[in-house]
């Protein structure tokens with residue numbers, strides 16, 4: 008068996024930044040102003056002015072650099088090793104994309120500059136919208152939503168505006184029970200009742216149930232395709248027909264787009280509006296939890312409602328059009344996470360159409376390879392081939408009182424980031440494994456070996472898994488204490 | 500393709516292990532009638548070398564504010580960023596990780612969030628802060644929603660001296676929930692008057708919202724407005740669009756604010772044509788469980804060693820679904836880390852000194868121009884012109900100068916005025932050139 012990557016690295020203890028430094032130390036040198044140093048008290052009463060800034064650190068630059076470097080060493084990233092976090096598409100984050108986002112011609116632009124001085128940036132936005140529309144088979148897009156959840160919010164607002172214009176915004180949104188938590192939360196944010204649709208025995212949408220649930224009060228069905236079990240909704244056309252027949256619209260959560268690029272398009276399936284996650288499918292880094300970008304894409308019928316401003320091209324000149332009387336308005340102080348668009352733009356150009364298709368094919372191949380190799384060692388709740396991710400459960404290990412959480416922590420000791428666990432909610436003890444296309448066969452083989460070894464250890468030495476992880480910076484943390492006695496900030 | 504490691508031999512071996520003949524056999528779940536067979540109108544793959552050349556050419560078609568004398572603010576500011584900031588956020592253990600769902604291997608991100616939450620509390624003088632929101636505008640919208648949850652009321656009184664675009668975002672978030680925004684008309688005075696806000700307060704009012712310094716750069720009388728809110732028993736929400744002002748002005752928490760939100764772009768984050776930035780969000784402890792977004796807390800591990808976890812997640816969408824306090828999932832973590840590193844480097848003295856330098860530049864600009872208002876200020880000034888701002892800006896552009904913001908775009912009755920922003924990077928020469936070329 009190949010050696011597993013887990014080992015003990017160089018890990019330092021590091022206190023909070025507030026416990027560092029000495030009075031009078033500084034990590035910057037602020038030049039003296041060229042302007043007269045007038046006394047602030049001459050323009051504002053003392054009660055409006057700041058006293059000494061309590062709570063900021065007093066450290067030198069080398070101390071600050073060492074502090075954050077040490078913190079970084081306690082983190083696991085895609086650049087560290089395999090990160091099969093299902094539904095999150097933790098693919099490699101290309102370095103040229105980082106270079107693009109840092110070019111001064113982009114990073115130095117103020118969002119309110121005159122369009123004549125931002126033509127290159129506007130072109131990136133315009134072209135990216137067009138390319139994303141082509142990937143999804145949609146007619147129009149707005150890049151503005153800052154993440155997937157805001158994309159959902161935007162999409163549902165479009166749906167609401169559409170129904171409202173027809174005279175009735177309608178009352179509810181149907182969401183399969185396999186849907187992500189942001190789906191019902193976004194529906195609620197648009198003042199829709201979220202109605203949960205139980206999945207059929209095959210893990211897919213139950214057409215008969217949908218037919219029963221679908222009525223004139225339903226604004227939309229919100230689905231993920233492939234769904235969160237990693238399965239393609241093969242009746243998607245019929246599903247859309249049922250919803251459309253009652254005047255509803257279909258929303259597509261694009262979290263799993265990495266499975267189907269060049270293979271099938273939301274627009275062709277009958278889906279009316281969707282979002283994409285540039286931080287998943289389009290390789291932009293996840294940043295420890297963001298920033299992402301969640302462009303919303305729609306069919307022609309919804310275009311008038313897209314967030315303002317829209318990027319325009321007229322007579323070879325790019326501009327921003329704010330005059331959008333039917334628009335759902337603004338979601339963001341400016342035009343969204345432009346720095347993320349640049350990275351996605353660089354990615355699409357690098358891959359090209361053929362590369363994107365190959366990425367999806369490889370992502371699906373990899374997920375199926377892992378599924379094939381782990382079948383038997385782990386319970387597979389829904390049989391058959393999968394798309395870009397596979398869902399396993401801890402059913403076999405539960406016989407030895409080993410849970411999905413224990414398996415996840417066991418993986419940490421073996422040098423891997425665990426899969427997404429306990430999601431989707433419809434699988435008890437779910438482990439959702441998404442390898443992505445950027446992993447080598449050797450890496451996947453070491454992961455498979457680690458998973459199999461854990462399955463063996465679950466039988467022979469379950470206590471060792473209950474104690475895991477032991478090689479990480481800390482052992483399992485007391486979450487109950489964290490919630491019961493919240494300590495959310497440093498106090499001197 | 501350099502991002503895709505599998506060789507064709509490996510692919511064959513893997514297909515064999517799966518038990519299918521070809522990759523296409525894995526896509527049979529997609530019915531034939533929706534298989535994409537069309538001509539995909541996407542470009543051919545591009546190597547790194549031509550790609551960089553192309554991107555450089557596009558970048559060249561922009562004239563970045565960072566390389567010109569610039570006086571544009573209105574929610575995004577050109578501040579100095581120490582070199583160490585980008586070096587540190589480029590540690591890929593930070594930027595290639597995701598939300599710290601597995602705390603044992605995410606302590607770096609978690610401790611940094613805890614430090615960020617602590618910094619936000621200190622800057623605002625508030626009790627609890629979250630891990631971040633998308634930006635200042637969406638943070639304000641979420642604050643309005645939270646105020647309605649806390650008070651079980653459905654109206655928000657908001658000053659029209661709040662950034663116009665932030666008000667639009669608040670409207671997008673509240674409108675469909677039947678929450679009314681009552682907007683004051685304080686722009687002529689340039690400052691929110693307690694009396695004019697008071698007129699809009701009803702029995703249904705959840706909160707009063709002001710921004711300070713406000714959109715016109717004027718510092719609000721937070722003391723008077725805070726007292727009004729307490730007298731009327733409504734929540735007091737304060738927005739801060741220019742975080743650098745927190746080094747100079749008394750924090751909103753000093754005036755009894757219940758929720759404080761802010762845009763953290765000024766804290767080491769490049770302007771980058773509008774994003775990504777970072778929304779700051781803080782409140783009082785008693786409202787902690789009504790907050791949106793992620794929270795990081797300190798706890799101990801099995802051996803009693805200190806460590807950090809995401810906590811109080813019973814508020815969040817992955818647990819509470821439609822009953823969650825917000826739909827936010829991914830936030831702006833790396834931008835919050837950027838701001839944390841920036842604040843650490845600037846430190847107690849550097850942050851205050853930088854803010855003072857902004858103020859000195861603004862005071863000088865005010866002395867040399869004709870300010871519309873006479874209120875306390877920080878680094879933005881609304882000035883009177885003899886002509887429409889577009890014309891003056893056009894003249895400035897010819898000289899390579901980026902002028903100020905034309906407020907008539909949002910306030911049609913405010914003609915011949917321009918909102919000018921300065922920072923610690925504004926030089927005397929920039930100012931001389933502005934006044935010379937502007938000729939107003």
Ligand SMILES: Cc1ncc(COP(=O)(O)O)c(C=O)c1O
Nearest residue numbers: 094154155156187189262828829
């Ligand atoms: C299926 C699904 N939908 C929606 C989201 C929300 O996306 P974001 O975190 O970008 O808001 C996620 C991811 O986290 C997801 O996995």
